[in-house]
Amino acid sequence: MGDKRGRKPPNQELAKMNLNYLDFEQPIAVLEAKIEELRLVGSDNDLNITEEISKLQDKSRKLTASIYSDLSPWQVVQVARHPQRPYSSDYIKRIFTDWDELHGDRHFGDDHAIIGGVARLDGKPVMVIGEEKGRSVPEKVMRNFGMPKPEGYRKALRLMEMAERFKMPVLTLIDTPGAYPGIDSEERGISEAIAQNLAVMSRLRTPIICTVIGEGSSGGALAIGVGDQLNMLQYSTYFVISPEGCANIIWKTVEKAPDAAKAMGVTSTVLEELGIVDETIPEPLGGAHRNIDEMCMTLQGKLVDQVDRLCALSTDELLDTRYKRLMSYGN
């Protein structure tokens, strides 16, 4: 028995594993455990041990590099969903200054699965909107596991239109298992909320830069993903239906999710080839969560450059290019 994504509940095998590492990373975990052990033993200043540690660290780095140089699409999906992967709030804290979170859609409520607000990027005022999964269990529940409801998308829309009025670039951070599939979501018009965002983003008179930081799942991701520049972090993933959902429909079992991930081409490598993604932003060795500060530095640098480049264009030129690009999808 697994949940709807087919994740297995903890069993004894799993209990022995280091949960900071994914199953295909376990050889790294073993090395890291050894290093940790030696460190504890080596408190009596033995030179040989220091040397041994540095040797092992080198080995661990090489092993990580070799494992990460050849990840399967399904492994990328796992990294993108890693429980320690930085979320929108982690990036917002480190990349922006002077952050003021803004709440509510003015119609129904405030959706915690989407956070948004005004801040400064390298001194320049910007609007930041990001999907947020939540770290601890109570926070995950509060944030509905990053699955926005209509009020979340309507809050995002309100903030985007505000950004247009005050001529601020909009920066979105995409990370969601999908828009929430529930009764209340349907009653309040989740389809219309998503559709409306797509329509308005296509003509918003200010630059929009979208970055997939983790999991970009279907319409729930696209609803804050239409713009002038689409970035993907190296080990993030973007799909029209989750690999589990796809496997369930085609093979009638979630066990085939790895095959579905491969068939759909859910990584930035494939999506860049298809002309959908503009830029892949490299992650630190072993994924963003291994070095959040380094990841934020890289992303910040890219965002600053992209904002500068897009702000240099006239609004008409910006919108014309955006529209042409939208019209070209699939050609």
Place this chain on the structure above:
Amino acid sequence: MSWLDKIVTNVVRKDTKRVESKVPEGLWKKCLKCAAVLYRPELERNLDVCPKCDHHMRIGARRRLDIFLDPQERHEIGADVLPVDRLKFKDVKKYKDRLTQAQKDTGEKDALVAMKGLLKGMPVVAVAFEFAFHGGSMGYVVGERFTRAAQVALEEKIPLVCFSATGGARMQEALISLMQMAKTSAVIERLKMAGVPYISIMTDPVYGGVSASLALLGDINAAEPGARAGFAGPNIIEQTIRQKLPKGFQRAEFLLEHGAIDMIIARENMRDKVAGLLAKFTNSKVA
């Protein structure tokens, strides 16, 4: 084969033949809702709506446009846009083979037919989804044909009407499908800015990526009686919330009650109703 088998098969064969000759295939159709057995020619005269229970049966894209548009001056748009398997998608079957099969089964090249024509003398562009083709799913061809149709409407400043019937985005075209949502929404927004009316009619069923883009962006959103439309399918919702859904959930009547659509339009009134609306939007009179 033994002598007994030979005899048995012959008997069976003979028997089937006799049955076939007595009842020509497809002369009768059973209503899926009330189980009434209906005489097909009569059913067709009734626009495939069950005369007993008013169930609006699914109809193909060409028939949809045929009963909606005036008979004269019809021009198909985007027929030259054909599916391409960009991802070389393969599961238990190749996507390419699935496409060929669907084309053979439906006689269509993909899941959307677009036409420029007349509605009671008024020039319109009308598009219809072919649900029998791959569940009416939206991939590149559906998105591109819709977009081209909308561009004709935009250039000639004539209204656009869309009849949707779809399971959503087409998995086998992955992100290319998803991006058709952005593309079609963008072109609809252009219609809006130019003051060109767009009427979206949802027919059973409309789900996923199509409902979350072109189907709910009409100046008028409407649905046929009993049509189901929503973002997530009932099964997914039940699995997520682990409870049974209320009766009538996501049906046209539910959508009307929750403010998602302007009205429910019965198939027999479709031409009159849409023409009447468009005439008001364009300040003209229905011929």
